[in-house]
Amino acid sequence: MAQQSTETDWVSRFADEVVAEAERRAAGKVTSGASAPGTGVVVASGLSPSGPIHLGNLREVMTPHLVADEIRRRGIPCVHILSWDDYDRYRKVPAGIDPSWEEHIGKPLTAVPAPPGSPHANWAEHFRAAMEESLAELGIEYRGISQTAQYTSGAYREQILHAMRHRKDIDAVLDRYRTKDKATGKPKKQQQKPVDAAELEAAEGSGAAGEDDGSAGGAGYYPYKPYCTVCNKDFTKVIGYDDETTQMSYECVACGHSETVALREFDHGKLVWKVDWPMRWAYEGVVFEPSGVDHSSPGSSFVVGGQIVREVFGADQPIGPMYAFVGISGMAKMSSSKGGVPTPGDALKIMEAPLLRWLYARRKPNQSFKIAFDQEIQRLYDEWDKLAAKVADGTAQPADAAAYTRAVGTAAGELPRTPRPLPYRTLASVVDITAGHDEQTLRILSELDPQNPVASLAETRPRLDKAEHWISTQVPADQRTIVRDEPDEELLAGLDEQARGSLRLLLDGLDDHWSLDGLTTLVYGVPKVQAGLTPEAKPTPELKVAQRAFFALLYNLLVGRDTGPRLPTLLLAVGADRVRRLLGG
Numbered sequence: 001m002a003q004q005s006t007e008t009d010w011v012s013r014f015a016d017e018v019v020a021e022a023e024r025r026a027a028g029k030v031t032s033g034a035s036a037p038g039t040g041v042v043v044a045s046g047l048s049p050s051g052p053i054h055l056g057n058l059r060e061v062m063t064p065h066l067v068a069d070e071i072r073r074r075g076i077p078c079v080h081i082l083s084w085d086d087y088d089r090y091r092k093v094p095a096g097i098d099p100s101w102e103e104h105i106g107k108p109l110t111a112v113p114a115p116p117g118s119p120h121a122n123w124a125e126h127f128r129a130a131m132e133e134s135l136a137e138l139g140i141e142y143r144g145i146s147q148t149a150q151y152t153s154g155a156y157r158e159q160i161l162h163a164m165r166h167r168k169d170i171d172a173v174l175d176r177y178r179t180k181d182k183a184t185g186k187p188k189k190q191q192q193k194p195v196d197a198a199e200l201e202a203a204e205g206s207g208a209a210g211e212d213d214g215s216a217g218g219a220g221y222y223p224y225k226p227y228c229t230v231c232n233k234d235f236t237k238v239i240g241y242d243d244e245t246t247q248m249s250y251e252c253v254a255c256g257h258s259e260t261v262a263l264r265e266f267d268h269g270k271l272v273w274k275v276d277w278p279m280r281w282a283y284e285g286v287v288f289e290p291s292g293v294d295h296s297s298p299g300s301s302f303v304v305g306g307q308i309v310r311e312v313f314g315a316d317q318p319i320g321p322m323y324a325f326v327g328i329s330g331m332a333k334m335s336s337s338k339g340g341v342p343t344p345g346d347a348l349k350i351m352e353a354p355l356l357r358w359l360y361a362r363r364k365p366n367q368s369f370k371i372a373f374d375q376e377i378q379r380l381y382d383e384w385d386k387l388a389a390k391v392a393d394g395t396a397q398p399a400d401a402a403a404y405t406r407a408v409g410t411a412a413g414e415l416p417r418t419p420r421p422l423p424y425r426t427l428a429s430v431v432d433i434t435a436g437h438d439e440q441t442l443r444i445l446s447e448l449d450p451q452n453p454v455a456s457l458a459e460t461r462p463r464l465d466k467a468e469h470w471i472s473t474q475v476p477a478d479q480r481t482i483v484r485d486e487p488d489e490e491l492l493a494g495l496d497e498q499a500r501g502s503l504r505l506l507l508d509g510l511d512d513h514w515s516l517d518g519l520t521t522l523v524y525g526v527p528k529v530q531a532g533l534t535p536e537a538k539p540t541p542e543l544k545v546a547q548r549a550f551f552a553l554l555y556n557l558l559v560g561r562d563t564g565p566r567l568p569t570l571l572l573a574v575g576a577d578r579v580r581r582l583l584g585g
Ligand SMILES: [Zn+2]
Pocket: 228, 229, 230, 231, 232, 233, 252, 253, 254, 255, 256, 257
């Protein structure tokens, strides 16, 4: 094996494992995969476009993406299959959609009309398109496969007939996990209990969680469910099947239709989820496919699928780590136009693609984390910029440097970045104060560092646009900064000698300190000078109290509150003339 096992991070370790497994399979121990040999290592993800695809479900794609990308960086061909589970049934009408869409429940997602006003042909395409846009922005390279196209073209016909022939074997596997009722010995329906609504949403996006496994009472077990050819819904029941002729009889509970079809020519239905998934592992030769915690418990589709793929389809189960939920912190209600479900597209409006990639790259899949839509995003960006600086000067830890490299580019090249990445919190403060007024924004940004002034806003984009979107959609009105139009005469008149003196010191130093660094020195230095210390003196506890009082006074005079954006940024943003006027100079 000619792989360089760097062991620096979780991505490398999985890539080692996946490449070794692919080599073991290629060595002929196991023959699997209908796909032509030579396509390289196959990793897979599956997404159900049943509604807005939750930001948490991005992990379903990012985990195999990062592993595939590492394998490609090693020069080994690797295909990342993204199955769009768009032949799944339409299960429920999400919040915010016309309730009359309920009439479509039970149809394939591709047979449901798109939400009103959508330019897309159907429900699945509408939500898939939004996700595809985000995946492109994130630099994720994949081969999308529509399960509707696969099933309705008859691609899986042999696999379906095979599963039907082995229905007793499948039933026996499923039976190992059915919870038996002690009194009757009959299977008891298992209840899955998601922790909260957000987790339920996340679970729903990652495959057909909660779908029944095809157990069908007295008529025997069938792993296949037809969509009724009259009403196109799956409230159907298979009531007979002949292995010789493949004649299948079913009845539809929804419309009363019943018919007998030849399954070897019939492309209007699908294998139940717990059989569908392992069938595809075998069909595609998947070596790596992670799944959410909801799929990994005993009796879950990943565990059951592992037995079905071996015992029924004669192939191997992929390496499939469980990934933990990704939460969201502080997404403002005002931006939840899509029923309160934050999507990757929502995150990419407030943060650059490399930052979002980094959140996934730096955490092992089994570690949960939150994606910040609140003030925390500013701290996160500070951390990101610090890491970039460490990488640039070669002082980053190997694992941190690896996560950084995976975030800023892929095997195909670097992702677009902001040419001049000014601190996000500074940009946020500036656009907060200027309300996105370009000319004013440029004036302030060019004064931040007079030695090396920003010459055009383009240098600061797209980060500037992300900060602006964050301020305007995520920061509540009562936390926005509104600079006073007129001085607070009453407050100014009531100031004691000490306070007046501090304002005088500040105003006298403004011109000589008009830059971000200069004003930082000035605002911290004023209380020191007043206490008889030099501006370089180390702060004592008493001095810190004096600084806090001085800062609160400035905030009150400038923005009418006790707090606000960092003072040097605020002073630059307000402008020297207006600062003088508001501080009574
Ligand atoms: Zn029907």
